[in-house]
Amino acid sequence: MTEVRDLSSLKVAAAAIDSSCQFGLFASSKAYKKGDAILSESPLIILKHPSEPDKVRSQFDKSCFAAKKRPSNDQDENDDNIIIDLTLPASSTKDLTAHHIKKLKGLALAAASYAMHRPNLTDETKEKLFQLYHPSTNNQGDGVSDDEKSALKLVNQALKICQKIAAPDTSLNRLVQDAKGADELINLLLIYSCNAFEGGRIYHRLSRANHSCNPNAIVCGSSSGDDDDVSVLKAACDIAEGEEITISYLGSYLYAGYPTRQRVLKDSKYFTCQCDRCSSTVHSDLASCLPCPVCHPRTGRYLDEDVMFDEGDEGDLTVSYATPKNGMIAEERSIECKGCNKITSFNPNEQSMRKKKEAACVNYMNKAEDKVYDRLEGNDSVTSNGSDGDKNLDVEKEANEQFYEMATSICGAKHWTTHFMNLSLIEESLANFQSTFMSMGQNAAEDAETMEELLTGIAEAADGTERAWMYASGLNLKTDPSQWLFDYTVGLARALVSLGDAKSQQYAAQWISKVEDYAEAFESDGMQKVVSSLKNAWKRHTSSEGEESDKKRQKICKHYITSTLCMISHAGIRTYLVCFIRASLLIMNPAVINYQHGQHEQLMEKSSRDPL
Numbered sequence: 319m320t321e322v323r324d325l326s327s328l329k330v331a332a333a334a335i336d337s338s339c340q341f342g343l344f345a346s347s348k349a350y351k352k353g354d355a356i357l358s359e360s361p362l363i364i365l366k367h368p369s370e371p372d373k374v375r376s377q378f379d380k381s382c383f384a385a386k387k388r389p390s391n392d393q394d395e396n397d398d399n400i401i402i403d404l405t406l407p408a409s410s411t412k413d414l415t416a417h418h419i420k421k422l423k424g425l426a427l428a429a430a431s432y433a434m435h436r437p438n439l440t441d442e443t444k445e446k447l448f449q450l451y452h453p454s455t456n457n458q459g460d461g462v463s464d465d466e467k468s469a470l471k472l473v474n475q476a477l478k479i480c481q482k483i484a485a486p487d488t489s490l491n492r493l494v495q496d497a498k499g500a501d502e503l504i505n506l507l508l509i510y511s512c513n514a515f516e517g518g519r520i521y522h523r524l525s526r527a528n529h530s531c532n533p534n535a536i537v538c539g540s541s542s543g544d545d546d547d548v549s550v551l552k553a554a555c556d557i558a559e560g561e562e563i564t565i566s567y568l569g570s571y572l573y574a575g576y577p578t579r580q581r582v583l584k585d586s587k588y589f590t591c592q593c594d595r596c597s598s599t600v601h602s603d604l605a606s607c608l609p610c611p612v613c614h615p616r617t618g619r620y621l622d623e624d625v626m627f628d629e630g631d632e633g634d635l636t637v638s639y640a641t642p643k644n645g646m647i648a649e650e651r652s653i654e655c656k657g658c659n660k661i662t663s664f665n666p667n668e669q670s671m672r673k674k675k676e677a678a679c680v681n682y683m684n685k686a687e688d689k690v691y692d693r694l695e696g697n698d699s700v701t702s703n704g705s706d707g708d709k710n711l712d713v714e715k716e717a718n719e720q721f722y723e724m725a726t727s728i729c730g731a732k733h734w735t736t737h738f739m740n741l742s743l744i745e746e747s748l749a750n751f752q753s754t755f756m757s758m759g760q761n762a763a764e765d766a767e768t769m770e771e772l773l774t775g776i777a778e779a780a781d782g783t784e785r786a787w788m789y790a791s792g793l794n795l796k797t798d799p800s801q802w803l804f805d806y807t808v809g810l811a812r813a814l815v816s817l818g819d820a821k822s823q824q825y826a827a828q829w830i831s832k833v834e835d836y837a838e839a840f841e842s843d844g845m846q847k848v849v850s851s852l853k854n855a856w857k858r859h860t861s862s863e864g865e866e867s868d869k870k871r872q873k874i875c876k877h878y879i880t881s882t883l884c885m886i887s888h889a890g891i892r893t894y895l896v897c898f899i900r901a902s903l904l905i906m907n908p909a910v911i912n913y914q915h916g917q918h919e920q921l922m923e924k925s926s927r928d929p930l
Contacts, residue, residue, distance in 0.1 A: 341451065343527040343563045350553040353839030356535060356563060357523060358550045362447050363439065365431040365510055365518035366424070371400055377430035377490040378404070382483050400427060410479050417697050425476035426483070428510050428518060429503055433489035446522045452508035453588065455501075469588040473507040512587055515549065524549055529587070530564035531572065531579055531595040534796050537565055538840050552840060555796040564593075566797075573790055573802050574734045575606035576644040577651075577684070578691050601641040601654035601661075604793050605734040608683055610655035611662055611676040613638040619682045620727045628731040639732055648681040679728075686728045690735040693721050694742070718742045737789050740782040741806060747775045748809040755816060776813050780829075783810055787832065800836035807833050808849065815855045823856035 350356055366374070375383060383403050401423045411419050439447075453466035477500060484491035493499040510518070513525040515537065524537065534557050540548045557563065566572045571582045576596060583591050595602075614625045614637065628637045638657030645651040652663040662673075664680040692698045698717075722743060725735035751772055758765045783806050790799035800807070807829050814826035830853040837849040 341526045343523065345557050345559055345561050345563055347559065349559045350557040352553055352555050354553045356551040356553060356557075358540070358548060359521050359524050360548050361515075361519040361521050362443050363432070363435055363520050364547065365428040365435075365514065365520070370431075370434075373434060374400060374427060374430050377433060377485060377488045378426075378483050379485045382406075406479055407482050410475070410482065415697070417695065421472065422476050422479060425473060425507050425511070426480055428514075429476060429480050429494070429507060430484075430490045431518065432503070432506050432510075433493045436489065436493065447509065447520065448505060450509050450513050450520070450522075450525055452505060452512055455504060455508070463589070465584055465588040465590065469508060469511055470504075473504050473511065476507060477504055519547065519549070521549065524551060527551065527563055527565045529567040529583070529591060530593040531566065531568070531591055532593060532795050532797075533564045533566045533572075534561070535563045535565050536797065536801060536840060539842055541842055554798065554801070570738075570802055572795070572797070573605060573793065574691075574738070575642075575687060576603045577646045578687055578734070580646060581691065596644060598644060601643050601652070603642045603644055603651075606642045606651075606683065606687075607639040607730075607732045608642075608653070608679065608728075609730045610638045610640040610653070610657060610660070611679040612658050612660045613655060615676070616679060619678065621730060626726050626730060637730070639730070642680070642683075648684045651680055651684070653680060682728050683733070686725055687735055690721055690725055690739060693717070694738060715743075715746055718746070731785065732789060732792075734789075737782075737786045741786060744779045744782050744806055745809075747779050748806070748813055751775065751813045752816065776810070776817075779806075779810050779813070783807060783829075798836050800833045801840075804833050804836060804841070808852065811852045815852055820856050827853045827856055 345356070382405050401420060404423050404426065406419060406422060406426075411422070414422075453469050454462050455470060456462065477494060480490060480503075481494045481500075484494055493503055510520065514520050515524070527535070527537075534553065534555050536552050536554045538550045538552055540550060551563070551565070567587055568574075568579055568582055571579055574582075580590060580596070583589060609621055609625050609628075614621065616622075620626075624635050625637055628635075638655055640653035640655040640662065642651040642653045648664040649666075652661050654661045662676050662680065664677045665674075668674040668677060689698070718739060722736070722739035725733065725739050729735050754768060754772060758768060783803065786803055786806070787799055790802055811826040811829045814822045814829070817823075830849055834849060834853065837846050841849070
C-alpha cells in the first residue's frame with residue numbers, strides 16, 4: 319500500500335521543490351522487493367492525445383497550419399507533427415529560441431486538448447486534478463522561486479498565444495476569452511508542466527511521486543500491453559516500509575552528469591534537485607569522470623589517443639580518472655584524482671601556466687557537455703531541417719560522429735557525453751542494419767563489401783554497448799542499467815540473430831542474459847516473449863538444421879572454393895566467386911546461401927560455355 323503525505327513539515331532527501339503544499343508518495347504499510355508492483359493507475363486526463371490530432375487542429379485558426387502542409391500519404395500523424403506544423407504569431411515569438419518556441423507550442427496543444435476534454439470531466443476528476451502540485455500564480459510571493467516564476471511566465475505567454483490563434487466558436491476560444499476560464503487554464507498548464515508523464519498523461523497518485531536522481535521505483539506500462547494508458551509503478555530495488563517512493567523525471571539523462579541533470583529539471587519541471595546524489599559535497603559526480611590532467615597532460619585541449627580511448631586491460635597504459643564535484647560552472651567543479659591525490663580547480667586568474675593549463679580541462683569539459691546536450695536535444699546549428707531525407711540522414715550521422723570524437727578527445731572514454739554520443743551512433747547503425755541486410759542479394763561484389771561493413775558496425779556496436787554497461791554499472795545507482803540500455807541490447811541481439819549462424823546467435827544469447835531478469839520484472843508480456851525468442855534462437859538453429867543443414871553449407875562452400883581454384887586465371891569470374899565465398903563464410907544465413915547457390919550454378923554454367 320502507498321500513502322500520500324504532506325512534506326511541508328518533513329525533511330526528505332528528494333524534496334526538491336519549495337512549496338507549502340509539497341506532497342510525496344510513501345510505502346505506508348509494507349516493504350517492497352525489486353520488481354514488485356506498487357500501484358497501477360489510469361490517468362485522470364490525457365492532454366495531447368495521439369488519437370485525436372484532427373480535433374486538436376480544429377481548435378486553432380486554419381492560418382496556423384497554412385505555412386506547412388504534410389504530404390497526403392503521411393499517415394504517421396502525431397503530436398510531434400502538429401508541433402512542427404503549428405505556426406505561432408511572429409509577434410509572440412520574436413527573439414525566442416527554437417527550444418522556447420517548441421515549449422510554447424506544446425503548451426498550446428495541451429490547452430486545446432484540455433478545452434476539448436473539459437466539458438466531460440466530472441467534478442471529482444477536476445478536484446483531484448487541481449489538487450496536484452503547481453507553482454503559485456502569485457509570482458510576487460516570498461516563497462516563489464525563480465524557477466517557478468519562469469514557469470508562470472511561460473504559461474502566461476502560452477495563454478496569450480491561444481487567445482490570438484484559437485479558432486472562433488471552439489472550446490478553446492470560449493475558455494481563453496473568459497476571465498475565469500483563463501485563470502483555470504493557467505493553473506491547468508502549470509499542473510501539466512510539473513506533473514504530466516510522457517504523452518500528456520496526468521495521474522492522481524503517480525503524479526505525486528517525487529523525483530530523485532537515484533530513484534527507487536520505475537513507471538512501466540501494463541504487463542499485458544493491452545491498455546497503453548495504464549501505468550504501473552514498480553520497485554527498482556528493495557524499498558523499506560515507510561520509505562519515500564521516488565522516480566526519475568529525467569529519462570536517459572538520469573545517467574548524465576550533475577549540471578546536465580539540473581539543466582533538464584529546471585527547463586522541464588522548474589525546480590532545482592536536492593536529492594542525495596545532487597546534494598553531495600564530495601567529489602561524487604561519477605558520470606563526469608575524465609582523465610586526470612596532472613597524470614595525463616593534454617596537447618592543447620585534447621587528450622593523447624591512448625588516453626582518449628582507454629583500452630583498459632588490453633592497453634599498455636593505465637588511465638587515472640578524476641571525479642568532479644557537483645556544480646553548474648567550471649569554477650564550482652574542482653576535480654579529484656585518486657591516483658595522484660591531486661585536486662585541480664579552474665581559476666581564470668591563475669598565474670601559473672602549468673596549473674592554468676591543467677585546470678582548463680574542467681572548462682573544456684563544461685563546454686563539451688553543453689554542446690552535446692544541445693546536440694541531443696536538436697538545439698544545435700547542425701541539425702538539419704531540409705526536405706532531402708537521405709541527405710539529411712547522412713548529415714546527421716556525420717554530425718554525431720563529430721560530436722562523439724569531440725566528447726572522446728576532450729572528456730575521455732568514461733564521461734557521459736562519450737557514451738551518449740556513441741549510443742546515438744549505435745542506434746543509427748542498428749536501425750540501418752535490418753533494412754540494409756534485407757536489401758542484399760542483387761550484386762555479389764557489393765553484397766560482400768556491404769556485409770563486411772555491417773559486421774564491422776555490429777562489432778563496434780557491441781564494443782560501445784559493453785562500455786556503456788560498464789559505465790552505467792559504475793554509477794552505483796539503485797536502478798538496473800537495463801532501464802537505460804535495454805533497447806540497445808535487444809537491438810544488438812536482433813542483429814546478431816539475423817546473421818543466421820549458431821555462433822552469432824549464441825553471442826546474442828549472452829547479450830540477452832544481461833537484460834533477461836529486467837525484462838521479466840519490468841517489461842510487457844510481449845517483450846518478454848521477444849527476449850526469450852532471441853535467447854533461444856541458437857537452439858532452434860541447431861535443432862532445425864542438424865547435420866543435414868551443416869552438410870549443405872559445407873557442400874556449398876566447397877563448391878565455391880573448387881570453382882575458384884578451377885577458374886583461378888579467369889580474373890572476372892574468380893573475383894565474383896571470391897566475393898561470394900567471403901560473404902557466405904561470414905553470413906551463413908540460409909536465405910542468402912540459397913541465393914548465392916543459385917548464382918554459383920549460373921556461374922558454373924557460364925564457365926562451361928567459356929572454358930579456361
